[in-house]
Every structure is written in C-alpha cells, then in structure tokens.
Amino acid sequence: MPAEPFFKIVIVDESPIRAAILEEGLREAGFTSVERIGDMHNLLARIYALDPDVILIDLENPSRDVLEQMFQVSRAVKRPIAMFVDQSDSASIQASVDAGVSAYIVDGLKKERIKPVLDLCISRFNAFSRLQNELDKTKSALEERKVIDRAKGLLMKLKGLSEDEAYVLMRSTAMREKKKIGEIAQSIITASEMLK
Amino acid sequence: MTGHPLRIGFIPLVDASALIVAVDKGFTAEEGLDVTLVREVSWSNVRDKLNIGLFDAAHLLAPVAIASSLGLGHIKVPIVAPFNLGINGNAITISPALHAALMAQADGDPADPMVTAKALARVVVARKKTGQEPLTFGMTFPYSTHNYQLRFWMAAGGVDPDEDVQLVVLPPPYMVESLASGLVDAFCVGAPWNSVAVDLGIGHILHFVADILQRAAEKVLAVRGKWADENPEVLARLIRAHQKAADFIENPANRAEAAEVLSRADRINVDAEVIRRTLDGRLKISPDGTMRSSERYLLVGREGAARPDSVQAAWLYAQMVRWGQTPLTDAGLQTALSVFRPDLYDAAIGSKAGNGHSITDGVGAFAGPVFDPRDISGHLKSVEIKRR
Numbered sequence: 001m002p003a004e005p006f007f008k009i010v011i012v013d014e015s016p017i018r019a020a021i022l023e024e025g026l027r028e029a030g031f032t033s034v035e036r037i038g039d040m041h042n043l044l045a046r047i048y049a050l051d052p053d054v055i056l057i058d059l060e061n062p063s064r065d066v067l068e069q070m071f072q073v074s075r076a077v078k079r080p081i082a083m084f085v086d087q088s089d090s091a092s093i094q095a096s097v098d099a100g101v102s103a104y105i106v107d108g109l110k111k112e113r114i115k116p117v118l119d120l121c122i123s124r125f126n127a128f129s130r131l132q133n134e135l136d137k138t139k140s141a142l143e144e145r146k147v148i149d150r151a152k153g154l155l156m157k158l159k160g161l162s163e164d165e166a167y168v169l170m171r172s173t174a175m176r177e178k179k180k181i182g183e184i185a186q187s188i189i190t191a192s193e194m195l196k
Numbered sequence: 197m198t199g200h201p202l203r204i205g206f207i208p209l210v211d212a213s214a215l216i217v218a219v220d221k222g223f224t225a226e227e228g229l230d231v232t233l234v235r236e237v238s239w240s241n242v243r244d245k246l247n248i249g250l251f252d253a254a255h256l257l258a259p260v261a262i263a264s265s266l267g268l269g270h271i272k273v274p275i276v277a278p279f280n281l282g283i284n285g286n287a288i289t290i291s292p293a294l295h296a297a298l299m300a301q302a303d304g305d306p307a308d309p310m311v312t313a314k315a316l317a318r319v320v321v322a323r324k325k326t327g328q329e330p331l332t333f334g335m336t337f338p339y340s341t342h343n344y345q346l347r348f349w350m351a352a353g354g355v356d357p358d359e360d361v362q363l364v365v366l367p368p369p370y371m372v373e374s375l376a377s378g379l380v381d382a383f384c385v386g387a388p389w390n391s392v393a394v395d396l397g398i399g400h401i402l403h404f405v406a407d408i409l410q411r412a413a414e415k416v417l418a419v420r421g422k423w424a425d426e427n428p429e430v431l432a433r434l435i436r437a438h439q440k441a442a443d444f445i446e447n448p449a450n451r452a453e454a455a456e457v458l459s460r461a462d463r464i465n466v467d468a469e470v471i472r473r474t475l476d477g478r479l480k481i482s483p484d485g486t487m488r489s490s491e492r493y494l495l496v497g498r499e500g501a502a503r504p505d506s507v508q509a510a511w512l513y514a515q516m517v518r519w520g521q522t523p524l525t526d527a528g529l530q531t532a533l534s535v536f537r538p539d540l541y542d543a544a545i546g547s548k549a550g551n552g553h554s555i556t557d558g559v560g561a562f563a564g565p566v567f568d569p570r571d572i573s574g575h576l577k578s579v580e581i582k583r584r
Contacts, residue, residue, distance in 0.1 A: 040370070042379070062367030064238040065337055069365040071269050093271070094248050102240070 008033045009117065010052040012043070014061060018128045022056065025124045031117065044069065047106075054114060055104045056121055059097065067104055092118065099125040144182040151185035154192050199230035200430055205242045206255035208235055208464045209368070210387040210474045211282035211415045213454065213496050215255050216464070218441035220457045226440075227433035235462065238367065239337045240270075246418060247273040253434065255281060256418035259339040259512045262532045265421075268522055269339060274531075276424045277416035278431060278540035279438045280508075283501040284406045285414050285494035286342055287390040287479070288349070289399040290382040291375055294319070294331065298402070309407050309562045313353020320360045333357075334366040334374060334383035341414050342384040344515040345405045351581040352563035357519075358583070375399055386414070387474040387494065388466045394480050401481035406492035410560025411553065413508035413536075414494075424540070435544035442497025451475055500552020504536035507558035510569030518576055520583030529572060 009031055013019040019036045026034050035050050037043065040063045047055065047070070057064050092115075096102055099122040105114060148170070155166035170188070174181040204219075206212040216233065218224050224231045236242045239257055243264060246254040261275040290298070299306060301315035301322075320331065335342040347357040357363055366374055371389050374380045376398045383389075384405070393399030405412060417438060424431050445454045451472055459468035473479060477493030480486070495501035513532035517524045557567045565578050576582060 044364070059241055060237055062237045062369060064240045065367055066365045068240055068269060068338055071338070093244060094250070097244055097248065097250060102244075 006033060007031055007054065007113070007117075008035070008050070008052045009054045009056065010035045010037060010047060010050055012037045012040075012047075012055060012057040012061065012063065012067075014038055014040070015058070018058070018125070021128050022121060022124050025120050026117070029116070029120055040066075043067075052106055054117060055106060056117075057102050057104070059100045059102050064102060070104070070106065095122055100129065101125045144185075147182055147189065148185045151188040154188055158192070199225060199228045200433075201230045201232070202252045202430070202434070203232050203234060203250070204253045204255070205234045205236050205245055205251040207237075207239065207242060207368075208466075209255075209415070210458070210464065210471055211285045211494065211496070212255040212464070213445050213458055213475070214279075214281050214438050214442045214502070215417065216458055217445055217454055218437040220460075220463070221441065221444060223437040223440040223444075224434070227437045229430070229433055229437065233463075239340075243270065246275070246420065247271060249420070249423075252423060253417055253419045255415055257337060257340050258413040258416050258508065259341060259344070259516070260337065261416055261418045261535050262509060262512055262516070263339040263521075265531050265535050266516075266522055266528060268516070274421035275418050275535055276421045276537050276540070277418050277504050277535055278424065278537045278544070279417040279435050280413055280502050280504050280536075281415040281417055281438075281496070283411050283413060283495035283499075284404070284409075284492055285474075286345060286384055286386050286405040286412075287401045288346065288382060288384045288403045288405070289375065289390045289393050290402050291378070291380075291399060292483075294381045295400040295402070297322075306402075307407070309349055309403055310352060312402060313349050313351075313355065313563075315353075316350055317354040317360075320355055330361050331381045332362040332364060332379070334364055334371050334380040334385070336368055336385060337365060338521070339516070341405070341412055341512070342386075344512065344519075345408050345412065346384045347519060348515070348561065348563075349403070349408050351579065354581070356581050372396065372398070388464075388470045391470055391473070391479055392466075394483060397483040400483070401479060401488070404479075404488075404490050404493050406490055408562055410492060410555050411495075411505075411508070411558060413505065413512070416504065416536075424537075431540065432544035435541060439497070439502060439545055442502050445475065445496050446498045448476075503541050503552065504538050505558055506533045506536050506538065507567070507569050509533050509536040510572065511559050511567055514567075514572045514575050517572065518579065518582045524572060524576070533569075 009026060011019050011022050016038055023034045023036060037046055043063055043066050096118060101121045103118050152163060152166045155161055155169060156163060170181055170184050174184045206215055219231045219233055239260060242254050242256060243260050245251045247264060261277050263269050264273050264275045297319045298312055298315045301318040302311050304311040306312055333346055335346055350357055355361060368385050368389050371383045371385050372393045375383060375393055390401050394401060444450050455468040455472040458464045458471050459466060474494060477490045479488055481488045509532045513529055516522045522528055559567045567575060
C-alpha cells in the first residue's frame with residue numbers, strides 16, 4: 001500500500017534513539033512528514049501547533065494521559081477521535097499495547113489508513129526493544145567480567161594462587177553452591193572489604 | 197500449592213494502599229491468590245490494559261470505571277467496582293503568588309471553600325481587567341475526581357472552569373515541577389505530590405478535598421464485568437483480601453509497618469514518613485511549617501469507605517453531564533450506577549453493615565442542595581455554571 005506523503009505524523013518519545021529509529025522507518029515507508037517531540041513541556045500546545053493526522057506515543061510515557069484531554073469536547077481543537085473506537089479493534093490495540101506503542105488519530109481518518117503506520121511502529125518498537133535487551137545483556141556480561149577479574153586478583157594476592165588456580169577455585173565453589181561464578185566473585189569482594 | 201494467578205495494575209499513589217498491602221502482607225496468598233502487581237505510569241495504560249484483558253483487575257480512578265462502561269474516551273467495556281480503595285485523599289495546592297492574591301481577596305475564613313472560591317472569582321476578574329493570562333490549574337485526567345472537585349469548588353464561587361481559567365491534564369510526577377516553573381498556578385492531585393510541593397517551599401495546600409465534599413469515592417478496585425461474572429469465587433477472595441488489608445492499614449498500631457511496605461522502590465517509592473503522614477491525615481500545608489490534621493483526609497476502609505456506594509456513582513455521573521462529557525439519559529445513569537457493586541462486596545464479606553457513615557446524602561458537598569441520586573436533573577438545575 002502506497003504511503004501518503006502529506007499524512008502528518010508526530011512521534012512523542014523521550015528516547016531520542018527510539019524516536020529516530022521510528023522516524024527512519026516511517027520515512028523509508030514513504031511518510032515524509034514526520035515530527036518528533038522529545039520534551040514534554042507544553043505538549044498539547046505543541047501538538048496543536050503541528051496539527052498532525054496521527055500521534056504516536058510510547059506507553060512508558062506518563063504524558064499519555066495529557067493526550068486524553070484532546071478527546072474532550074474542547075474549544076481549542078476540532079473534535080479529535082481516538083484511533084480505536086470500536087470493539088472489533090481490540091486485537092490491534094492488544095498488539096500495539098504489547099509492543100509498547102499507542103497511537104491516536106487527531107482527525108477523523110479512516111482506520112485502514114493508519115493500519116500500515118501502526119504495523120510499522122510495532123515492528124520498529126519490537127526491534128528497538130530487542131536491541132535494548134542485547135545491549136543490557138552485553139553490559140551486564142561486561143560488569144560480571146570486571147567483578148570476576150577483581151575477585152581473581154584478590155585470591156591471587158591473599159592465597160598466593162596463580163590466575164588459573166584462582167579461577168578454578170571460584171568455578172568449583174560456584175558449582176558446589178549452585179551459584180553463578182559472578183555471585184561468588186561478588187561475595188569474595190564484599191568479604192574482603194569487610195575484613196579490611 | 198500455587199494460587200490462582202492474577203495480574204493487577206496500579207499507579208504509585210497512597211490510595212493504592214489496600215491493594216499493595218493485600219499482596220505484600222500475604223492476605224491475597226492466604227485467600228489462595230497468586231497476585232503479580234504491575235506498576236504503571238498513566239491512567240490510560242491502566243484502563244487499556246484492564247479493558248483488553250492484560251490485567252485481571254486494576255487500581256483505577258472511579259470516574260474512569262464509569263467512563264469505560266459508558267464508552268467515553270475509548271472503547272466501551274463494562275467495568276465493575278466491587279471494592280472502594282479510597283475515599284477522599286486529594287488536595288488543592290496553589291503557588292505562593294496565587295496564595296497571596298487569594299488571601300488579599302478573601303472575605304472571611306480561608307478555610308471555608310466558599311470564601312476561597314469567591315476570592316478566586318475576584319482574582320480572575322482583576323486579571324482580566326489588567327490583561328493577564330488566565331490562571332492554569334493542573335489535574336490528573338479528564339475523567340478524574342480531581343477534575344470534578346476543582347470544577348465544583350470554583351464554579352460554586354462563580355468561576356467558569358472552561359471560560360475563566362484553564363484546566364490542563366498533567367501526570368502527577370510533573371505537577372510539582374510545573375508549579376515551580378509557573379506552567380500551572382495550582383493543581384489538584386493525590387498524595388504524596390501536595391506534600392512534596394509544600395516541602396520544596398513552592399506551594400501552599402489550600403484545601404483538602406474533604407473540605408469540598410465530605411465523601412468522594414476516589415479509586416476503586418476495578419474488574420471487567422464479564423470477568424466478574426465468570427470468576428465469582430476468585431473475585432470474592434480478592435475482595436476479602438482487600439478488606440483484611442484495609443483493616444490492617446486502619447489500625448494505628450500497624451501504620452508504621454504499612455507505610456514501610458508501601459514505601460518500597462517497586463511500590464509507591466516515596467519516603468515512608470510521608471506515606472505515614474498521609475495515612476494519618478497530618479500534612480504540612482505551608483512552607484512556613486503550619487501543620488493541619490484531618491480525620492477525613494484519606495479513608496481506607498474506615499467509616500464504610502471500602503463498600504462501594506451507588507450515591508458516589510450517581511454524583512460522578514452528574515458531574516460528567518454537568519461538564520458536557522456525556523448527555524443525561526436514564527440508561528446512562530443506570531450504567532453508571534451498575535458500576536459500583538455493594539452487593540458483590542456484601543456477599544464476599546458476609547456482612548450487612550449498611551453504609552457505615554453519618555453523612556446525610558452520602559456526599560456532603562460544601563455548596564448547593566442535598567444530593568439526590570434519583571434526581572440528577574434537579575442537581576443540574578441547582579447549579580448556575582454548566583455546559584449544555
């Protein structure tokens with residue numbers, strides 16, 4: 001389905017990286033009119049000024065409640081319509097909630113026109129959270145390596161062991177106590193600090 | 197033995213106390229329930245996750261339960277509230293500049309909400325004459341008690357909340373910062389945010405909402421009507437666990453422990469002392485250190501607070517009609533009334549305690565005639581300022 005270049009989309013997201021990933025995806029899909037709002041100050045006024053057709057907001061953003069105000073009969077804007085107005089849409093709401101994205105239509109657009117935008121956002125959001133997970137894993141693996149190295153150094157100094165012997169001692173203790181080697185290393189560091 | 201698994205959403209506020217204590221003190225486990233609490237950041241999230249079934253139950257704004265059942269603002273999902281998590285608990289906090297302006301205009305005791313509402317009307321007129329921007333008031337959600345309480349108060353003094361001032365939705369964690377930066381001149385919010393503003397020296401607590409309405413249903417334990425029909429036994433156990441928690445919290449001997457449980461990082465995540473003061477109804481109301489105590493600040497179970505009261509549903513529906521959120525119809529009123537379910541509460545608790553309080557009409561508003569839930573149009577006729 002061809003994208004509509006004049007379909008104006010606003011992304012409300014405090015994470016600049018995720019917003020950039022979303023924007024890039026939308027542009028690749030042919031949506032050229034994409035704006036980002038990363039700072040929540042005066043959110044409504046800025047949205048009114050941009051006058052978008054669609055707003056995309058992260059579910060972890062407390063300002064989602066601010067947008068609810070737009071669905072009130074208001075003198076400030078034309079009556080906006082929430083995207084999911086009928087019961088038959090609960091499957092797509094569930095998909096967007098699962099992905100952590102929520103969308104609102106600010107004008108009376110047909111929901112078929114928003115479907116490709118939303119599908120794209122869901123897949124980009126999922127891709128972003130996979131990336132985030134991998135990053136977190138890598139970070140914690142690095143942290144664990146540092147802790148193990150420190151504990152190894154302590155054992156070498158205190159017990160006069162070689163590097164390999166220190167490592168083997170920690171690994172066998174971990175296996176015996178059914179713990180992770182990182183946990184054993186941490187307790188060695190804690191104990192040595194207490195005994196200082 | 198593993199219990200019946202339930203996922204329950206909540207917003208970190210002191211009026212989620214009965215739910216959090218029910219889980220963390222093991223009352224739900226005693227009833228054979230294995231509850232996972234999920235902390236949320238917005239009422240829209242809580243509502244949507246409850247509506248589409250990602251949550252089995254939720255800590256929810258009482259008016260949102262009614263709005264969902266009426267299909268206002270989002271998809272229409274009938275919600276029932278078999279347990280009332282809190283009565284009252286909000287306060288109106290104003291900036292030092294607005295405080296000074298109101299005190300200069302106050303003709304009488306500023307503890308009287310009619311005196312402050314009329315003073316506000318004079319401030320509004322004075323600002324219009326000198327071409328200043330209208331005052332801005334923050335509240336938490338379009339379908340919130342905060343919204344209706346602010347409106348009820350100022351309209352009684354002659355201030356039109358849509359024409360004379362601006363009411364804006366602000367997430368509670370942003371309220372204090374917005375008051376400090378001058379984005380809002382005042383706000384109405386639950387605990388602990390009023391105390392935070394006072395402690396920082398940037399706000400005065402003008403009123404506890406109990407000054408405006410002696411009894412206002414604030415948050416409810418909400419479940420989908422369909423879920424309630426399909427899981428009557430599980431629901432009854434959940435209600436009983438909540439009652440035990442409410443009784444636990446209301447016993448002054450347990451307050452310190454309750455406050456400690458609630459203060460944990462994955463729960464409300466604020467200082468236990470602030471939570472303790474909220475539960476005790478003892479708040480610092482001015483940066484100069486003035487304290488105020490009220491027996492009515494927040495009721496978690498005492499004076500029959502836990503039992504859903506249909507008068508409250510009718511009053512909230514009347515406010516939705518008054519401010520143009522929904523038309524007045526018999527069917528609408530019936531839908532609103534059917535959200536609050538004292539029958540489910542009574543069946544689960546096995547008591548016929550009655551309403552447990554002595555407020556004549558169940559609401560106790562500071563202005564206007566006695567509220568009659570069977571005569572919403574009479575209530576609307578009695579007020580000057582309203583939407584058509």
